[in-house]
Amino acid sequence: MANQLPSNILVVGATGTIGKYITEAILSAGPHVGRQVSIFTSPATASSPDKEALLSSWKSRGLSVITGDLSSADDVRNAYNGIDTVVSCLGRNALASQIELLKLAEESNVQWFFPSEYGTDIEYDASSKNEKPHQNKLRVREFIRENLKKVKCTYVVTGPYIEMYLVLAPVAKEAGGYDAKSKKAVVIGSGDGKVGFTSMPDVGKLVVAALRHPEVSTGKVLKVQSFVTTPNAILAEFEKQTGSKWTVDHTPNQKLREMENERWNANDPIATLYTLKRIWAEGGTLYDKTDNEILGLTSGDMEPLSTVVERAISGKGY
Numbered sequence: 665m666a667n668q669l670p671s672n673i674l675v676v677g678a679t680g681t682i683g684k685y686i687t688e689a690i691l692s693a694g695p696h697v698g699r700q701v702s703i704f705t706s707p708a709t710a711s712s713p714d715k716e717a718l719l720s721s722w723k724s725r726g727l728s729v730i731t732g733d734l735s736s737a738d739d740v741r742n743a744y745n746g747i748d749t750v751v752s753c754l755g756r757n758a759l760a761s762q763i764e765l766l767k768l769a770e771e772s773n774v775q776w777f778f779p780s781e782y783g784t785d786i787e788y789d790a791s792s793k794n795e796k797p798h799q800n801k802l803r804v805r806e807f808i809r810e811n812l813k814k815v816k817c818t819y820v821v822t823g824p825y826i827e828m829y830l831v832l833a834p835v836a837k838e839a840g841g842y843d844a845k846s847k848k849a850v851v852i853g854s855g856d857g858k859v860g861f862t863s864m865p866d867v868g869k870l871v872v873a874a875l876r877h878p879e880v881s882t883g884k885v886l887k888v889q890s891f892v893t894t895p896n897a898i899l900a901e902f903e904k905q906t907g908s909k910w911t912v913d914h915t916p917n918q919k920l921r922e923m924e925n926e927r928w929n930a931n932d933p934i935a936t937l938y939t940l941k942r943i944w945a946e947g948g949t950l951y952d953k954t955d956n957e958i959l960g961l962t963s964g965d966m967e968p969l970s971t972v973v974e975r976a977i978s979g980k981g982y
């Protein structure tokens with residue numbers, strides 16, 4: 665089906681943090697993208713009271729829910745029945761399981777597969793291959809390059825989600841963030857370094873655009889984003905919208921590196937956040953040109969910083 669529009673789409677990891685946005689965008693796309701949209705999820709998620717409202721709303725709009733065990737080949741084969749396009753939104757802990765999903769896709773009718781990426785460019789430059797958080801995604805790409813013949817893949821590389829970047833996490837304050845309640849910010853380095861961001865609704869919009877444009881997106885690593893800005897410009901937007909000056913602390917780049925090493929040495933999972941913040945602060949999200957345009961999206965189609973800051977101030981989570 666290479667270069668053909670998707671017809672039967674299966675989303676895996678649909679109710680997760682970014683899966684929710686991607687599934688919602690696919691379901692609400694006008695004109696429709698795909699004839700039928702299904703999700704493959706665990707029985708626990710399908711019957712979870714926390715997910716009931718979300719799943720009911722999706723089902724009322726025609727979504728099918730297929731339940732099963734991601735690690736059962738029979739369940740995955742069953743879920744792939746009649747499917748031509750798979751969009752994986754699996755979380756970090758489940759990234760390696762995509763290798764089995766891809767093997768089974770190659771033996772099925774699946775023609776197009778979006779591996780779970782939606783983040784930092786794991787092949788940005790020569791140093792990327794050594795970054796610890798990238799290892800599982802790199803293995804998935806290597807498997808695809810070396811083994812897949814029929815199934816074509818598309819990687820949607822969005823850089824950091826601006827909504828998450830804004831959060832000043834109590835467990836990792838030095839890694840930066842903004843707290844609208846206390847009007848405090850922590851900024852890495854001088855705060856003047858540019859970073860490319862994507863908002864979570866825009867991740868969904870960009871995946872839909874990729875699905876609509878197989879002629880440019882199959883077999884590609886798409887580098888996309890909502891906007892480029894600096895930590896100081898984000899601070900200025902918060903100060904403007906709250907009408908007051910904020911208290912600002914700075915974490916020097918060298919200090920961030922030291923904390924990153926300490927956290928990895930202590931086997932603390934928060935180490936991943938420190939590494940990613942360091943990569944972003946050092947320019948690992950910047951491009952001469954993104955792929956937004958070839959997907960038919962202009963800057964006016966993407967959410968601006970002011971909208972995301974407004975949501976953060978009003979306490980709307982993600």
Ligand SMILES: NC(=O)c1ccc[n+]([C@@H]2O[C@H](COP(=O)([O-])OP(=O)(O)OC[C@H]3O[C@@H](n4cnc5c(N)ncnc54)[C@H](OP(=O)(O)O)[C@@H]3O)[C@@H](O)[C@H]2O)c1
Nearest residue numbers: 677679680681682705709754755757758780783823824825
């Ligand atoms: N750019 C950024 O700033 C950023 C930030 C966070 C994540 N990401 C990337 O986005 C992608 C999705 O991450 P996420 O945070 O959205 O995922 P998540 O919420 O942790 O999990 C997504 C879904 O994966 C499924 N899943 C099944 N088995 C799992 C397992 N053993 N461990 C974890 N998940 C399992 C679940 O599907 P069901 O819904 O069917 O139960 C879950 O809802 C990843 O590639 C991640 O690296 C990027």
